[in-house]
Amino acid sequence: MNALDWFVLLGTMLGIAAYGTWRTRHTDNLNTYLKGNRNTGWLTIGLSVMATQASTITYLSLPGQAYESGMAFIQNYFGLPLALIIVCVVFLPIYRKLGVYTAYEYLGKRFDTKTRLLGASLFLLQRGLQAGITIYAPAIILSTVLGWRLDLTIIFTGLLVIVYTVTGGSVAVNLTQKWQMAVIFGGMITAFAVLLTKLPADALHIAGAMGKLQAVDFTPDLKRRYTFWSGMLGGLFLSLSYFGTDQSQVQRYIGGAALREGRLGLMFNAVFKIPMQFFIVLLGAMLFVFYQFQPDTPVFFNQTEWRSHVESPQGATFKAIEEKYSVVHADQQTKIRAWVAARDHGDAAQESAARSAMAGAQKAANAVRQEARDALKAADPNAQVKDSDYVFITFILTQLPHGVVGLLIAVMFASALSSKAGELNALGTTSTIDLWRHFRPLAAHDEARNVRNAKWFTALWGLFAIGFALYVSSAENLIEGLNIVASIFYPALLGVFVVAFFLKHVGGSAVFLAALAAQIFVLALFLFGKIYPAHEIGYLWLNPIGVAACVIFSVVLQLIFGDKAKTRPDPI
Amino acid sequence: MKPPQADPPDSDEAPRVPGFRHWRGIYIFVFAFFVLVVVLLAIFSRYFA
Numbered sequence: 001m002n003a004l005d006w007f008v009l010l011g012t013m014l015g016i017a018a019y020g021t022w023r024t025r026h027t028d029n030l031n032t033y034l035k036g037n038r039n040t041g042w043l044t045i046g047l048s049v050m051a052t053q054a055s056t057i058t059y060l061s062l063p064g065q066a067y068e069s070g071m072a073f074i075q076n077y078f079g080l081p082l083a084l085i086i087v088c089v090v091f092l093p094i095y096r097k098l099g100v101y102t103a104y105e106y107l108g109k110r111f112d113t114k115t116r117l118l119g120a121s122l123f124l125l126q127r128g129l130q131a132g133i134t135i136y137a138p139a140i141i142l143s144t145v146l147g148w149r150l151d152l153t154i155i156f157t158g159l160l161v162i163v164y165t166v167t168g169g170s171v172a173v174n175l176t177q178k179w180q181m182a183v184i185f186g187g188m189i190t191a192f193a194v195l196l197t198k199l200p201a202d203a204l205h206i207a208g209a210m211g212k213l214q215a216v217d218f219t220p221d222l223k224r225r226y227t228f229w230s231g232m233l234g235g236l237f238l239s240l241s242y243f244g245t246d247q248s249q250v251q252r253y254i255g256g257a258a259l260r261e262g263r264l265g266l267m268f269n270a271v272f273k274i275p276m277q278f279f280i281v282l283l284g285a286m287l288f289v290f291y292q293f294q295p296d297t298p299v300f301f302n303q304t305e306w307r308s309h310v311e312s313p314q315g316a317t318f319k320a321i322e323e324k325y326s327v328v329h330a331d332q333q334t335k336i337r338a339w340v341a342a343r344d345h346g347d348a349a350q351e352s353a354a355r356s357a358m359a360g361a362q363k364a365a366n367a368v369r370q371e372a373r374d375a376l377k378a379a380d381p382n383a384q385v386k387d388s389d390y391v392f393i394t395f396i397l398t399q400l401p402h403g404v405v406g407l408l409i410a411v412m413f414a415s416a417l418s419s420k421a422g423e424l425n426a427l428g429t430t431s432t433i434d435l436w437r438h439f440r441p442l443a444a445h446d447e448a449r450n451v452r453n454a455k456w457f458t459a460l461w462g463l464f465a466i467g468f469a470l471y472v473s474s475a476e477n478l479i480e481g482l483n484i485v486a487s488i489f490y491p492a493l494l495g496v497f498v499v500a501f502f503l504k505h506v507g508g509s510a511v512f513l514a515a516l517a518a519q520i521f522v523l524a525l526f527l528f529g530k531i532y533p534a535h536e537i538g539y540l541w542l543n544p545i546g547v548a549a550c551v552i553f554s555v556v557l558q559l560i561f562g563d564k565a566k567t568r569p570d571p572i
Numbered sequence: 573m574k575p576p577q578a579d580p581p582d583s584d585e586a587p588r589v590p591g592f593r594h595w596r597g598i599y600i601f602v603f604a605f606f607v608l609v610v611v612l613l614a615i616f617s618r619y620f621a
Contacts (some may be wrong), residue, residue: 074613081606085599096579208620215613228610260585263595270602274609 001146001397005406012183012410013417017164020176024168030450033169034101034429036255044174045265048252050273051177051184052422053242056138056415058280059188064301064388066284067291071215072226074277076540079235081270083243088263090501091244095254096262101433102426103250103497108570110500111508113438116570118512119493120434123247124427126489128461131423132468135161138416139469142409144304145393154469157416162462165421166455169428170255173421180414187411190404191396192283195290198399202340203289209339209355210292210362212285215278225538234540237547241490245497248426287395292329292336299325299372301390306372309379317375325368332361420465428458438570488526491546492519498547499554506558514553522546 001009027033065073091103100106104123108116139153164172200206207213217227224230243249243266253262291297299322300306310318339354373385396408432454437444444450492515499511522542529536592598 071617078606078610081602085602088595088599093579099579204620213617213620215617216610218614258585259579260587263598264587264589267598267602271605274606278613 001405001409002402004403005409008403008406009410009413012407013160013413016176016179016183016414017160017417019179020164020172021167023175024164024172027168027171028448028451030447030454032171033451033454034433035251036170036174038255038257040174040256040261042256042261042264042268044178045253045256045261046268047181048174048177048422049243049249049265049269050276051181051415051418052248052252053269053419054184054415055134055419056412058277059184059415060138060141060392060412061389062277062280063284063287064391066212066281067288067391068388070212071278071281071285072217074215074274074281075217075226075228075231076235077239077274077277078228078231079233079237080239080273082232083236083239084266084270086240087244088266091250091497092253092262092266093259094501095250096259100254101251102247102430103245104247104430104434105570107496107500108434110569111511112568113570115496115508115512115515116434117438118515119245119496120430122489122493123245124430124435127246127248127423128427128464129468131420131427131461131465132472134420134423135416135465136469136472138412141389141393142412144302145390145397146409147304151470155466157413157420158462158466158469161417161420161424162459165424165428165462166459169451169454169458170251170425173425174252174255176421177418180418183407183414184411184418187404187407188280188283191400191408192279192286194400194404195283195286195395198290199286200289200293200340202343203286205343206292206336206340207285207289209358210288210336212288215281222537222541225540230538230540234538234543237494237543238490238540241494241543245490245493246426247430248422251426251429252422284392287391290395291391292333295326295330297329298394299369300376301387301394302384303390303394305376305383305387309376312379314379317379318372321368321372321375325365325372328361328364328368332358332365335361424458424462424465427461428454431457431461488522488542488546489519491522491543492516492550494543495547495550495554498551503551503554503558506554507561507563510557510561511550511554514550514557517553518546518550521549 032038062073095103095106098106098109100109102120104116104119107119135154135157139150139157142148143150143153164176168175204213217224218229219227220229221227222230253265256262256265298306306318309315310322312318335354335358339351339358342351342354345351373387376383376385393412396405400408432450436453436457437450495518496511496515499506499514522545525537525545526539526542586593587595587598589598592601
């Protein structure tokens with residue numbers, strides 16, 4: 001990065017943060033602080049929903065995932081449009097009608113205090129830890145590649161987002177997310193345009209022939225992680241949990257002048273989310289083609305990690321792998337060119353033979369890449385052997401002109417800040433409304449004190465996230481564990497909301513115990529799959545199973561308890 | 573302190589989107605668009621396979 005890149009990066013990041021802070025510095029009304037301006041339009045809400053969902057992982061890791069495994073991941077989003085329609089029809093009108101600040105307030109009004117506290121606690125637990133991951137994940141990649149200090153990167157991004165989120169609450173989050181999304185769209189389109197100029201004419205056909213463009217898979221196989229069916233059903237429940245019951249999303253769309261604004265904002269996402277994700281995974285598939293024709297394509301994209309081993313006493317092993325890879329990579333390039341020529345010639349038999357030879361060369365190249373990972377693991381058992389997260393950033397730093405590099409690094413930080421701001425805003429709100437006001441009911445009527453407390457809670461969650469991100473850096477395998485924990489906790493929470501909306505005869509005690517039982521059931525199912533991998537099912541399927549378990553348990557427990565299961569609604 | 577602002581009971585207003593008089597029309601359009609996207613993705617996968 002040169003001075004121009006730094007100017008673009010710091011100008012964009014600090015400029016948006018300063019603008020958001022300054023514009024919202026006088027926000028002292030609780031409703032505005034927690035829900036945003038009453039005149040917030042549908043486009044702002046739509047962009048805010050999109051910005052909160054898409055973190056840096058979306059823009060940094062997804063192209064790498066498509067580079068490695070193709071476009072199948074896009075099926076993960078197939079349940080999203082239908083889920084958003086359900087949120088518009090069922091969830092949003094109820095939240096708006098009751099005028100709640102949080103989704104869990106509704107549980108208190110529908111059931112009782114303990115169910116409300118259960119929902120709020122599940123949210124705070126998983127989202128509080130996730131907020132740490134949201135800043136850690138991009139910081140580890142960017143600091144590794146750019147040579148920055150990891151702790152300072154985490155602290156800088158964490159403090160920056162705390163400043164404007166605490167100052168302006170939801171208003172600042174909505175305002176900054178709009179501009180951050182503009183930076184993100186601008187940067188990603190620019191990177192794609194530059195990439196297109198570097199690709200051969202047959203890039204799409206090459207990617208397709210090498211198995212990178214398989215976007216839809218109708219195979220009815222429960223063990224495959226991403227298929228049309230797992231995306232439609234599992235993705236539907238996952239999206240329903242996230243958009244309908246996760247306060248970081250609910251808070252984005254319950255504001256606005258009218259119900260119309262929230263609905264149109266969600267429909268904006270229902271229409272544009274899949275095309276946007278398609279664009280990102282296509283970028284990854286095109287990066288794959290680009291690197292097939294690059295003579296200096298690295299065998300392992302995390303070059304900082306790789307170089308440290310090349311320059312170590314065991315460097316000879318790693319240099320030998322590099323040389324081996326350059327030979328198979330050159331052979332692969334020759335085979336691809338031969339296939340393109342055969343295809344252009346129109347001879348089916350010749351084309352088929354060339355395609356087989358190309359597949360063989362690809363297999364050989366993949367085998368050497370695996371050999372590189374094995375060598376890293378053998379040299380250092382703690383080494384990070386997944387390098388797909390480094391594919392896009394390597395392209396950015398080595399292929400894009402100065403200025404655009406700064407813009408793309410700004411994209412990564414903008415996405416981290418925008419999703420973290422949404423999370424902190426929701427954590428501060430839930431802590432204030434569902435916990436603090438519950439335990440201090442008399443103080444609930446003091447508006448200034450409520451706003452002050454919401455600011456304190458937002459700041460404390462921000463500091464907790466920074467602290468957790470710094471801790472994670474010394475215990476990296478926690479990330480995977482936490483992602484699993486988050487995906488396991490969602491189904492029971494959604495199950496409680498489904499019972500609340502659709503099973504009016506079920507009371508608080510029944511649903512409370514059913515949620516706990518469903519949670520244990522999902523956990524047991526997940527652990528069973530880990531102990532007996534032959535019976536493991538794709539994690540997306542845990543969502544419909546967990547929701548169904550919670551609903552069935554609720555009905556059964558209600559039948560057993562009868563009227564004793566009916567409890568008094570939360571008075572606050 | 574002012575209570576949180578709730579929508580009046582009859583606030584399920586028209587979408588005010590050109591070509592759509594009811595929300596149901598918007599939802600059908602969004603779902604149809606999704607089906608179209610999946611069909612196009614399936615054709616895309618098949619064409620370039």
